[in-house]
Amino acid sequence: MKLCIVTHKLKKGDGQGRVNYEVAQEAILRGHQLTLLASEVAPEIEQNSKVNWIKISVDGYPSEFIRNFIFAYKSASWLQKNRSEIDLLKINGAITNVAADVNAVHFVHSSWLRSPVHISRVRRDAYGFYQWLYTALNARWEKQAFQRAKVVVAVSEKVAQELIKIGVPRDRIRVIVNGVDLQEFIPGIASRQKLNLPENVNLGLFAGDIRTPRKNLDSVLQALVKVPDLHLAVVGSTDGSPFPQLAADLGISERVHFLGYRRDIAEIMRAVDLFVFPSRYEACTLVLLEALASGLPVITATATGGAELVTSECGIVLPDSDDVEALAAALSSLASDRTLMQQMGQAARAVAQQHSWSTMAQTYMDLFEELQQHEEHSSHPDLSPSSGSISLPFGTASAN
Template sequence: MSAERRLRVLVVTHVVRENDGQGRVNYEIARALLAAGHQVTLLASMVAPELLAHPALRHVEIPVSRVPSRLLQYQLFALRTGAWIRAHREEYDVVHVNGFISWARADVNAVHFVHDGWYRCGFYPYRFFDGWYGAYQVIYTRVNAWCERWAFRRSRVIVPVSHKVGEEVRALGLDASALRVIHNGVDTDQFAPGPSERERFGLPRDVFMLLFAGDLRLSRKNLDAVLRALALTPPHVHVAVAGGLRNSTYPALARELGVADRVHFLDFVTDMPALMRSTDAFVFPSRYEAMSLVLLEALSVGLPVITVATAGGSEVIDSRCGVVLDSPEDTPGLARAIERVAGNAQYAREMGQAARELARTLTWPTMAERYLSLYEELARGNDAVRLELAGEVLPGRS
């Protein structure tokens, strides 16, 4: 394949926009492809307007279904995209999907979450006989796990977003040679060190401020461990919590633990870079995570990170820029790690500088370049297959 050839790439995902985890990854891939002069088709329900304005981008909209439950909605999306891909497959050099998202074969399958890994990680909270909600969650997880296994086996290359996810994919019996780990990225310009704005967020000034950010509806994010660890730390340690508070039980837990005056629930925060710059360290003991963008963002702002091995992304952290605990249930260990960082300003400052340096190696352009290199490699392979089928002689063959 010549260096000047324009690739025709089809990307299949639900959402392509900046403020969405998987959506942000595909947003950056699409931007990089367009900047390199390639043609991009997005088979998606929603695409950021700034991408739609580009002449080399085509959006094939898959409307969001109105059927009840995410399980049925995702299956309908997969059926519709599968039919479309089968009808148009020959128009593309590379087809890129994300996990189980389509009943179709693909060249690249980027894996952002492994339902079987979540189910078997030891912290899965649902049981089939614990009422209708528990039964639905188990059915949802097991059906998606089966569908993911089907999708992985019909993809030429599987791209886990972390080595942790890669291990979970290999546990399904997939060929390790088909795996290429590509870590997610971060915008180091948007998420950069800068002046604190604690007054803007209603945070006290003369305390050591931890930051926790995540969906408070999900027990796997493990805010309960943070609150319990906080109760074991000195009173000058506080935590700012960014996440939706509707129907949350965590304010009551903070009161029960006697730390309500040290926990600052901020609900949804739209300016996360400013909030991060207003805190001193990031704490993230998630019970299960594939590759957390917020963890990379905290590193980029220059925050020491206290996390656990079950949180995807922890694999990039070493002792220079953070603390990685073995278990998300090690509350005393979490408290000791917090105390160590909060009790030594020089230590925390040096960790923050190392965190920023690490983040500079994990930018969105770095990630996107790896995907583009993979697309070019696969397109060359597709060309070779087409030539063989056409009966042409390839270089080096008789």
């Protein structure tokens, strides 16, 4: 198969880029020819003889909006000239102007625009207007891209439901949850002293962008007031963040440990007892899977994409991200029962083991190969399907 993936980055350390990195590795392993339209590609993939990297340079442009627009234009220009040489085209959202066979959706901008914590509702200034415009235009372009794709992959059931709301037929949606590195994120014990964290106390963890209210650290801090026997480690840049001051105003600064932006999140997860992340809007967060893989009981909310993975055996899913009383009760129930936390942690690891990066990549490649087989049979109606083949109910939208 001649497979083409269009993505800004294809490397580890980048959410969407990591997904495409793993898919590319699986494609290479299966012997497919791979073309990458990307601005940045990991060296180990770029140097493979089966890979043709078409570099889409966007360096020097002043904003993400303009960089994305230039990327879409340049990638579409290349595809319009070379699309006939490609068997299957995989893209993400509205990243390019050419119709795809598979569009993998990590974020639905129309849903984000309606969120009460969208940046334009929090900041009534030029930056807020810019974010509104950026989201609104992406929502429009995405809807067109989803309608033209043969298959739309949602990274969580939450995203699947959001796609249905904007008119994508359910029978064209596949849910493929993002993966997790089961070797990097693993249960164990790490030195709290080395991490400058308190010893001999119950310790929770919150990780995410703490410069905006979207991740909902404010509710976690308010709930922490009601759980005096629990400390909280917070990973995320404090530059411009209002939450250190909020912790001080609530009188809990001694129990809240702001660690700043960190790259050793896997080690930090081995040093804590539970993970709390009741985000107000999330498509599918990698950090939730990383916590499960680390053997941590998880407290989250239905607004967090991927929350469907958290069973009652391994965590607590709150129906309302802003219910401080329910959040406090959940934190208290775990902090007061170390045996329960240990049992939930074991169940959490078992859930994560079903979602390795390799399992995710294999699922994508199985889908691509099914589509290619279906296309070949459609092109040759005189050939009867082989025994055990799958009849796919996908649309017949073709690429430009």
